[in-house]
Amino acid sequence: MIALIGVALAIFFSVYSSAFASVSNASTLSTYVAPIMIFGIAEVFVLTLGEIDLSVGEVYVLSPFLVVYLNDAGLGVIAAIIVTLIICAVIGCVNGLITVRLGVPSFITTLGTVFALKGIVLLSSNGIQVNPAGTGTIANVLGGWSYSSIIWALAIAVVGHTLFRRTTFGLHITAVGGNQTASAEAGVKVGVVKIWCFVLCSVLGGFVGFLDGYRIGSLNPGTDGLILMFYGVAAAVIGGTALTGGRGTMIGAGIGAIVLGVLQDGFNIIGINAFAYQLVLGLAILGAMILNVQLELARSGQGAGVYGSLARTLMRLRTGGAGRRRRERVAK
Amino acid sequence: MQVEGITKSFGAVSVLRGVDLHLEPGEVLGVVGANGAGKSTLVKIITGYLSPDSGQMYLGGEPVHLRSVQDARRHGIETVFQDLALVDQLSVYHNLFLNRETTTGGRLRFLNNRRMRADARRYLHNIQVDIPSVDVPVEKLSGGQRQAIAVARATRRDDVKILLLDEPLAAMGAKEAKLIIDLVQNLARTRGVSMLVIDHNYTHIFELCDRVNVVEQGRVTLDKRTKDTSLAELTEFMVSSYRQQIEEDSA
Numbered sequence: 001m002i003a004l005i006g007v008a009l010a011i012f013f014s015v016y017s018s019a020f021a022s023v024s025n026a027s028t029l030s031t032y033v034a035p036i037m038i039f040g041i042a043e044v045f046v047l048t049l050g051e052i053d054l055s056v057g058e059v060y061v062l063s064p065f066l067v068v069y070l071n072d073a074g075l076g077v078i079a080a081i082i083v084t085l086i087i088c089a090v091i092g093c094v095n096g097l098i099t100v101r102l103g104v105p106s107f108i109t110t111l112g113t114v115f116a117l118k119g120i121v122l123l124s125s126n127g128i129q130v131n132p133a134g135t136g137t138i139a140n141v142l143g144g145w146s147y148s149s150i151i152w153a154l155a156i157a158v159v160g161h162t163l164f165r166r167t168t169f170g171l172h173i174t175a176v177g178g179n180q181t182a183s184a185e186a187g188v189k190v191g192v193v194k195i196w197c198f199v200l201c202s203v204l205g206g207f208v209g210f211l212d213g214y215r216i217g218s219l220n221p222g223t224d225g226l227i228l229m230f231y232g233v234a235a236a237v238i239g240g241t242a243l244t245g246g247r248g249t250m251i252g253a254g255i256g257a258i259v260l261g262v263l264q265d266g267f268n269i270i271g272i273n274a275f276a277y278q279l280v281l282g283l284a285i286l287g288a289m290i291l292n293v294q295l296e297l298a299r300s301g302q303g304a305g306v307y308g309s310l311a312r313t314l315m316r317l318r319t320g321g322a323g324r325r326r327r328e329r330v331a332k
Numbered sequence: 333m334q335v336e337g338i339t340k341s342f343g344a345v346s347v348l349r350g351v352d353l354h355l356e357p358g359e360v361l362g363v364v365g366a367n368g369a370g371k372s373t374l375v376k377i378i379t380g381y382l383s384p385d386s387g388q389m390y391l392g393g394e395p396v397h398l399r400s401v402q403d404a405r406r407h408g409i410e411t412v413f414q415d416l417a418l419v420d421q422l423s424v425y426h427n428l429f430l431n432r433e434t435t436t437g438g439r440l441r442f443l444n445n446r447r448m449r450a451d452a453r454r455y456l457h458n459i460q461v462d463i464p465s466v467d468v469p470v471e472k473l474s475g476g477q478r479q480a481i482a483v484a485r486a487t488r489r490d491d492v493k494i495l496l497l498d499e500p501l502a503a504m505g506a507k508e509a510k511l512i513i514d515l516v517q518n519l520a521r522t523r524g525v526s527m528l529v530i531d532h533n534y535t536h537i538f539e540l541c542d543r544v545n546v547v548e549q550g551r552v553t554l555d556k557r558t559k560d561t562s563l564a565e566l567t568e569f570m571v572s573s574y575r576q577q578i579e580e581d582s583a
């Protein structure tokens with residue numbers, strides 16, 4: 001369903017302005033979509049557990065700075081990048097350990113990490129912008145070249161989806177998020193699963209930091225990491241991942257990211273006033289979410305009230321055929 | 333299997349105060365007792381989910397120390413927990429195989445969903461558990477069906493030696509209960525599986541069990557063969573000890 005909303009939006013913007021469907025816009029659009037997609041995938045790992053990682057956006061701000069510092073300290077760029085990813089993993093591990101072992105809700109744990117990391121970025125950079133370390137091929141591959149970000153994002157989506165849907169680890173993420181006690185009683189190592197999810201989330205956040213750093217070509221210590229993180233959460237949730245845990249989809253997060261990217265890019269092109277833009281974007285996200293949630297409820301026959309019946313009507317229009325086919329398959 | 337002097341407290345509440353209990357090969361032991369007596373806690377300890385504060389467990393005469401549910405499973409101990417330990421959002425077959433998935437790809441552990449689905453379907457068919465499909469999420473099943481899935485999960489593997497059933501029939505209709513009782517009795521007879529069954533329904537206990545233990549306030553207070561006792565005697569024992577307790581409390 002959310003995919004349909006995306007297509008409808010794309011058609012709307014294309015009709016409204018010929019610039020939207022142009023080749024030059026394709027690379028612009030992809031730079032909107034790619035980071036949101038990776039953040040979305042990162043958050044699906046923790047949201048499916050019923051946890052959240054607020055700090056992933058701040059890891060994103062920190063990571064390219066770390067590469068610069070390590071590079072200044074004499075490490076080669078590639079080595080610096082690898083060490084930085086390890087540091088990001090350690091940050092995720094700390095988030096996970098505090099949440100799992102000390103029993104602090106992840107919302108609070110990672111809220112703490114947000115400020116701590118922000119402090120580290122500001123202290124270490126003195127609030128001054130710098131250029132990312134490394135040029136040439138490394139920079140191009142890691143976000144410098146127009147389409148490299150989106151290629152990375154899609155690759156990460158494929159790997160993320162496979163991990164999530166096709167491996168025991170992925171199954172255990174859903175199991176733990178769905179019923180932690182039951183999973184523990186079935187012998188699933190709940191703590192280990194959770195910590196790994198925080199690690200993955202953080203590493204992905206750090207990786208997007210490289211992509212955007214090399215794309216933009218300068219590193220701003222004041223970048224608002226929280227808003228980027230929230231785009232990721234929004235993409236995941238619009239795509240059908242439940243904040244309450246137990247249900248997540250990587251493909252949904254990818255599509256959600258495309259919808260948000262199309263919205264941002266489209267509004268830019270049709271030239272909505274910069275102040276109105278945030279308002280419209282907010283309303284558009286709310287609208288997409290309400291529709292999505294109600295459709296989901298209607299599908300399971302629980303939709304209530306006006307929105308419920310609206311959603312049911314919409315669904316009947318859309319899936320009159322598909323629903324029947326599904327029932328027939330079950331009957332067989 | 334044997335446990336000696338098992339104690340367990342949650343904070344200031346002492347739930348088990350020295351439980352001694354034994355289970356012979358192929359034997360079916362019933363455990364009864366009031367709500368909150370500590371029966372489920374005992375089961376969770378025997379299956380390695382909780383560790384006791386003190387006490388010792390023996391398997392085949394050898395002292396063992398279980399560190400986890402996985403550890404207990406390696407010793408052939410399987411459990412149906414009172415809460416059933418099912419994940420609502422997952423399909424029936426994923427629940428049946430939870431944490432014992434059939435995988436391919438070595439260390440990467442890719443799920444072999446096709447195999448699991450087929451095996452689940454075959455096993456549930458064999459033990460005559462009736463569900464719409466192994467693909468439906470467990471949340472779509474009725475209480476009795478969920479219970480049947482939990483029992484099926486614990487009995488699926490051939491290497492189960494000790495089966496712990498914490499109120500396995502609580503939500504079951506007469507027909508389904510009979511099915512589970514038959515399954516359990518069959519396991520005990522043909523494969524020599526030992527069983528510990530917790531149930532508040534004494535009729536079930538007498539139907540299923542060779543021996544019955546009463547747990548009261550964290551201790552085993554009665555241990556009799558079902559042959560040597562009767563429904564009336566057991567009920568009388570429970571009622572009188574209940575009276576005594578009230579008198580003690582008011583004194």
Ligand SMILES: Nc1ncnc2c1ncn2[C@@H]1O[C@H](COP(=O)(O)OP(=O)(O)OP(=O)(O)O)[C@@H](O)[C@H]1O
Binds near residue numbers: 345
């Ligand atoms: N994790 C826990 N934390 C604190 N107290 C607990 C915990 N688990 C059990 N208890 C307490 O231990 C006592 C015994 O609980 P248990 O579940 O073993 O009883 P039970 O005999 O199985 O009762 P029922 O017949 O109702 O299932 C209860 O008073 C319960 O409140």
Ligand SMILES: [Mg+2]
Binds near residue numbers: 414
């Ligand atoms: Mg109990």
